[in-house]
Amino acid sequence: MLHHLEKAIEATNPPLTRRGFLAVTGGAGVGLIVGFSFPRGAKAATGDDQFNPFVMIDSDGIVTVLSKHLDKGQGTATGLATLVAEELDASVEQMRVEHAPAHPEVYKNLLFGVQGTGGSTAIANSFEQYRKAGAAAKAMLVAAAADSWGVPAGEITVANGTITHGSGKSATFGDFAEAASGLEPPAEPTLKTPDQWVYIGKDFPRLDIPNKTMGAPRTYGLDIDVENRLVAVIARPPKFGAVLKSVDATEAKAVRGVVDVRETPVGVAVFAESTWPAIKARDLLVMEWDDSNAETRGSDAILAEFKALAETPGAVAHAADYEAGLAEAETIVEMDYSFPFLAHAPMEPLDITILFDGETATLWTGSQIQTIDQGATAAVLEITPDKVTINTQWAGGSFGRRATTNADYAVEAALLAKIWGEARPIKVVWTREDDIKGGYYRPMYVHKARAGVKDGKITGWHHRIVGQSIFTGTAFESLIVQDGIDHTSVEGIADTTYSIPNMQVELHSPPVGVPPLWWRSVGHTHTAYVMETMMDALAKAAGVDPVEFRLAHLGNDPRKAGVLKLAAEKAGWTEPVGAGRHRGVAVHKSFNSYVAEIAEISMNDGVVKVEKVVAAVDCGIPVNPDNIAGQVEGGLGFGLGAVMRNEITFTDGEVDQANFDTYEPLRIDDMPDVEVHIVPSTEPPTGIGEPGTPPIGPAVANAIGQATGQTPTELPWSKGGLV
Amino acid sequence: MVQLTVNGQTHDIDVDADTPLLWALRDELGMTGTKFGCGLALCGACTVHIDGVAMRSCQTTVEDAEGTEITTIEAIEGKAADAVRAAWQEIQVPQCGYCQSGQIMSATALLVENAKPTDEDIDTAMYGNACRCATYHRIRKAIHRAADLMEA
Numbered sequence A: 001m002l003h004h005l006e007k008a009i010e011a012t013n014p015p016l017t018r019r020g021f022l023a024v025t026g027g028a029g030v031g032l033i034v035g036f037s038f039p040r041g042a043k044a045a046t047g048d049d050q051f052n053p054f055v056m057i058d059s060d061g062i063v064t065v066l067s068k069h070l071d072k073g074q075g076t077a078t079g080l081a082t083l084v085a086e087e088l089d090a091s092v093e094q095m096r097v098e099h100a101p102a103h104p105e106v107y108k109n110l111l112f113g114v115q116g117t118g119g120s121t122a123i124a125n126s127f128e129q130y131r132k133a134g135a136a137a138k139a140m141l142v143a144a145a146a147d148s149w150g151v152p153a154g155e156i157t158v159a160n161g162t163i164t165h166g167s168g169k170s171a172t173f174g175d176f177a178e179a180a181s182g183l184e185p186p187a188e189p190t191l192k193t194p195d196q197w198v199y200i201g202k203d204f205p206r207l208d209i210p211n212k213t214m215g216a217p218r219t220y221g222l223d224i225d226v227e228n229r230l231v232a233v234i235a236r237p238p239k240f241g242a243v244l245k246s247v248d249a250t251e252a253k254a255v256r257g258v259v260d261v262r263e264t265p266v267g268v269a270v271f272a273e274s275t276w277p278a279i280k281a282r283d284l285l286v287m288e289w290d291d292s293n294a295e296t297r298g299s300d301a302i303l304a305e306f307k308a309l310a311e312t313p314g315a316v317a318h319a320a321d322y323e324a325g326l327a328e329a330e331t332i333v334e335m336d337y338s339f340p341f342l343a344h345a346p347m348e349p350l351d352i353t354i355l356f357d358g359e360t361a362t363l364w365t366g367s368q369i370q371t372i373d374q375g376a377t378a379a380v381l382e383i384t385p386d387k388v389t390i391n392t393q394w395a396g397g398s399f400g401r402r403a404t405t406n407a408d409y410a411v412e413a414a415l416l417a418k419i420w421g422e423a424r425p426i427k428v429v430w431t432r433e434d435d436i437k438g439g440y441y442r443p444m445y446v447h448k449a450r451a452g453v454k455d456g457k458i459t460g461w462h463h464r465i466v467g468q469s470i471f472t473g474t475a476f477e478s479l480i481v482q483d484g485i486d487h488t489s490v491e492g493i494a495d496t497t498y499s500i501p502n503m504q505v506e507l508h509s510p511p512v513g514v515p516p517l518w519w520r521s522v523g524h525t526h527t528a529y530v531m532e533t534m535m536d537a538l539a540k541a542a543g544v545d546p547v548e549f550r551l552a553h554l555g556n557d558p559r560k561a562g563v564l565k566l567a568a569e570k571a572g573w574t575e576p577v578g579a580g581r582h583r584g585v586a587v588h589k590s591f592n593s594y595v596a597e598i599a600e601i602s603m604n605d606g607v608v609k610v611e612k613v614v615a616a617v618d619c620g621i622p623v624n625p626d627n628i629a630g631q632v633e634g635g636l637g638f639g640l641g642a643v644m645r646n647e648i649t650f651t652d653g654e655v656d657q658a659n660f661d662t663y664e665p666l667r668i669d670d671m672p673d674v675e676v677h678i679v680p681s682t683e684p685p686t687g688i689g690e691p692g693t694p695p696i697g698p699a700v701a702n703a704i705g706q707a708t709g710q711t712p713t714e715l716p717w718s719k720g721g722l723v
Numbered sequence B: 001m002v003q004l005t006v007n008g009q010t011h012d013i014d015v016d017a018d019t020p021l022l023w024a025l026r027d028e029l030g031m032t033g034t035k036f037g038c039g040l041a042l043c044g045a046c047t048v049h050i051d052g053v054a055m056r057s058c059q060t061t062v063e064d065a066e067g068t069e070i071t072t073i074e075a076i077e078g079k080a081a082d083a084v085r086a087a088w089q090e091i092q093v094p095q096c097g098y099c100q101s102g103q104i105m106s107a108t109a110l111l112v113e114n115a116k117p118t119d120e121d122i123d124t125a126m127y128g129n130a131c132r133c134a135t136y137h138r139i140r141k142a143i144h145r146a147a148d149l150m151e152a
C-alpha cells in the first residue's frame, strides 16, 4: 500500500503547487483509518513533518491540512481546516489547506466508501475525522513539549498557535513539530466540548480567497502546463451516440502549431502545441457522422412522449388509496409541469492533463470522485488503479458536472494518451461550446399532480413523474434504483415530511439517448418546485395562509417547521408587503438540511424581477456561518438563473444551445438582495452546497402566482414571457 | 512575431496575428490569472486592462493589442485595485473563484472612473461578468465597500 503511494509520488512532476505534492509517508493513522499503519516520524516529500494523513506541520509552524474533498467553490477545504485548527488550537494565520492525493482507503468519503465529493456530504462525513486528526496532532505536540521541558503534559496549554507552561516556557508548533511527529499518537484523542470551541460556529476566513483575488498561478486545472505538454481539443459527435464515418483533416493540419489530428473512439482529436491552434484547427475539420445508433429526436418530441406517458399508470414509488383520499376532498387541485434539460456550465470548462509513461499515469484536474477517475483511467490504460496519481486542482465550479459515474472526461484523456503512444503530457481542453453541448444534463421531467383539500387539510394526493433515470446503468444502480424506482427521480416527494394522507407517487423512467447527470440538488431541482407550488395552490383552495397551511402539515418535522417560521418572522410575512411587491414562500428538506426562502418580487409589464429573498437554514451545527450564508446566496442564485431562462433543447438530436448567449447565466442585475438566517443547532452538521437551490424556483413562482393568479408550470419561465 | 507590453514588460511572441490575447497571455507568457470562460465576450472571465480600459482578452487579437499597455490581474495595483482586493477578502466574495480575476478587473476599472458607483452603475459595469456561483450579492457589497475604503 505504502509502496505504491511512494511510487505515485516519485512519478509526480516537478512541484506544481507552492509546497509541492504532498506525500502520505509520515505520521500515524488516527481515528477512522484504523489498521492503516505508517512509519512514524517520517518526512513528507516537502520536508514537513506529517502527523497523520490529514495534518502536516513544518518547522515554521505552518499547519497544512490535506483536504480529501474537492473544493469546487463550496468552502469545503476551509471547513476541514477549521475543524483541524479548532482541535489543534492553531492560529488562523498559520493554517493552509491543499488537496490530498488520491487514495481510496485513507481519503475515502466515509459515507461513500470511496474518495469522492458530492451529495453535500463533505463536512457531514468529516466532522469527527478531521477534529480527531487535529486533536491527535495537538496531543503529540504537547507530549513533545512536556518531554523537552520536563513538566507534566497536563500542565501545558495550547492557544492560538502557542504552547505554554506556567513556568514561563513558551514555544511555537514549529519548535516541536519534528519531535512530536515521531511520537505515538493517542488512540482516542479527546475532543473539545462545544462550549470550548473558538472557531466552529464563527466566521473562519476562507483560506483560498487570497489566491483567488491575485490570479495566483497553478490554481485550477486549466492553469496547469506541465512541461512539453500538448493541448488537445476533441470534435465530439454532434448527436449523442453518433460515430465517425470519415474525416478530412487537411486544412486543420495546416494550421501553424498543430502537431497531429487523430481519430479516437470519442471523436476526432486535434493535438497542438498550444490552445488556440487546437481550437482554430478543429473548426476546419470536415467530418461525416453515422447516426444509426444516435438519439435523433428533438426535445419537443421527447416532451410530447413524456406528457403522454404521464397520462398512464407508472411504477409505484409510494402506494396509497389516493382515490379514497381524493373522494373526501372539498376541492381538487390539478397541475401539470415540465422541466427542461439543464447544463451545469461551471465557469471553468472541463479540462484535464494526463501523463502516461506506459506504466503509470498522472492526472491534473479538479477531480471530484478520485476513486472512479483512478479506476476508469487505469482500465483504459490497462494498469492497476494504484498506478494512477491524481493531483486534484481547485475547481472552477462543478455543480455536479465533474462527478460522473463513468469518469467521462478522464476516460477521454486516457484514450488520447493511449492513442498518442509516447510519454508526453496531454492537456484536454473543453471550450464552452463543448461544455454546453456535451451532455450529462439534468434530465427533462414531466410531473402530473392532483391533490385534494378539506377543512384546511390535504385528504389525498396522486402524483406521476416522468423522466430519465440518472442511476440506471451506472455502477451505483443497485444502491439507488429499487424495484424500478430511481430514488433520485422521486426524492423530495415520495419521501416528503409533510403529513399527507393517501399519497401515491408513480414514476415512468423512459430511456433517452442523452447522458443524464445530477445537477446541484439532483431530484430536488424539480420535485421541490412541484411540491411547493402545489402546497401554495392547495393553501389557496383551502383559503388558508400559505405559511399556516404548511405548518398545519409539518407536525412530524419540527426542523422544517422551524426554518419556515424563522423565515416568515424575518421577512415580516404577516405584515403587508410594499406597494407593487408580491411575496411567495417555499420550504424544502434536502441532503438532511432544511431551507425556507421567502421571495419578494415586482412585476413590470408582465416581467418578473426578484427584489429580495429572506432565507432561513438549519444544517445542524453551523461550522462556518458566513460560508453557509454564501452557499445559500449562491445556491439560490444558481437555481434562479435556471428557472428563469435556462434550457437545453434538441433539434433532430442536435443541441440548439452553444455558449452563454443561448444559455445565459444569471447576471448581476438579476440577483436579488439576500438575507440568510441560520438556526442555532447542536445536531451534527449536514449539507449546505445544494440545499439552498431547491426552494428558490417555487418561492418566486408562488410570488408570481400571487401577483398574476397564474403560477408558472412550464420551465424555463422565458417560455411564458415572464423574463 | 508580435510585441506585447504586459504589466510594464515587453515580450516578443511568435504566434499568428489572429491569436486572442487571452491565449497569448496564458500559453505563451504563462500568465494564467486571466481566465477562459466562453471565448466570445459573453462572460468577462478574461478581462484585462488595455490602456486602462477593461477589455475582453478573448476578443482582442494580439495584433490589436500590439502597441498598447496591457495590465493583468497578476499586476493590477493602485488605490482602486487595492481597495477592491481588500473588500473582496473582507466580504469573502469568491466561491470557486474562477470568474473573480475578471470581476476584480472590471470592478477596478469601474472605481477608477467612478469613485462612488450606485447600484445601477454597478449593474451596468458588471453586467458582462458572469459568475456561475452567483456571488453577485457580495460583489455588489464589496464594490460599495471598496468605494468606502478608497474614500477613507
Ligand code: FES
Residues within 6 Å of the ligand: B035, B036, B037, B038, B039, B040, B041, B042, B043, B044, B045, B046, B047, B056, B057, B058, B059
Ligand atoms: S472568455 Fe472572454 S468574455 Fe468569456
Ligand code: FES
Residues within 6 Å of the ligand: A073, A347, A396, A397, B094, B095, B096, B097, B098, B099, B100, B130, B131, B132, B133, B134, B135
Ligand atoms: S466564484 Fe465561481 S464563477 Fe464566480
